[in-house]
Amino acid sequence: MTKPYPLLLTLFLITSLIISGCASKPDKMIPSSELSQTQTYAQRTKQLQQKKQWQLRGKIAFIQKVKDKKDKRESASIAWQVDEEQHSQELNLTSYLGVNVFHLQSKGNQHLIEVNGEQYHGTNLPFLVYELTGFPLPTKALTYWLKGLPYQENDRIILDDTTQLPSSLFSDSSNGLWKINYSNYHVFNGIKMATKFSITKGDLLIKIMVKQWSLTDLTTD
Numbered sequence: 001m002t003k004p005y006p007l008l009l010t011l012f013l014i015t016s017l018i019i020s021g022c023a024s025k026p027d028k029m030i031p032s033s034e035l036s037q038t039q040t041y042a043q044r045t046k047q048l049q050q051k052k053q054w055q056l057r058g059k060i061a062f063i064q065k066v067k068d069k070k071d072k073r074e075s076a077s078i079a080w081q082v083d084e085e086q087h088s089q090e091l092n093l094t095s096y097l098g099v100n101v102f103h104l105q106s107k108g109n110q111h112l113i114e115v116n117g118e119q120y121h122g123t124n125l126p127f128l129v130y131e132l133t134g135f136p137l138p139t140k141a142l143t144y145w146l147k148g149l150p151y152q153e154n155d156r157i158i159l160d161d162t163t164q165l166p167s168s169l170f171s172d173s174s175n176g177l178w179k180i181n182y183s184n185y186h187v188f189n190g191i192k193m194a195t196k197f198s199i200t201k202g203d204l205l206i207k208i209m210v211k212q213w214s215l216t217d218l219t220t221d
Helices: 005-012 041-049 125-133 139-145
Strands: 053-064 072-083 088-094 100-107 110-115 118-122 156-159 166-173 176-188 191-201 204-216
Touching: 041 191, 088 139, 100 125, 110 125, 118 125, 125 139, 139 166, 139 176, 176 204
Parallel strands: none
Antiparallel strands: 053 072, 053 204, 072 088, 088 100, 100 110, 110 118, 156 166, 166 176, 176 191, 191 204
8 A cells, every 4th residue: 555644744734733722612611629529430431431422623733753853743623423332433634724634434343544535445443544644543542542431451540639530541552552641621511521632652642632522322211
């Protein structure tokens, strides 16, 4: 497969890692004086597990250190929709000019990615994403990590002593150690959700700022 990511990165047209502020408001901004423990981690986990459909919108940035060269920096708007019960997702990355530069649709173990007007199919999503973008993006794990939930049994979560909300997560996988830092919690659909993430693995740093979370039950009585 010929890698199209040099053109993909050009289309991003981003020369800095400035991630813009929130345009959409959450249910409630949480002042630091009120960010105290109102539920246990187990209670929050149970609440999140009942939300089978969720969406987020925001900004994502990739910074990769290159030895003896200037760091490689790219960023884009992100829109991500996941249906956990149907095992489906749709992920879009868009340049600041509104150009869709990366589109992913998944149903079960079948994945379709569109980049630069070309379509690519595969069953190994991490490999496919890396081949097309040049960046590792563990989308399956991130559907858990962004909610502050473990993806693997050996994932280790550190909770804030006061709030009992996730402050960091460590995941040791076959391709290295991932670390996720969480901050800037807001309330969305009655749940405290982090809106700023710093995700590191080796020389790669991924930053995500969520403008809006939407979490809903798949079915209601």
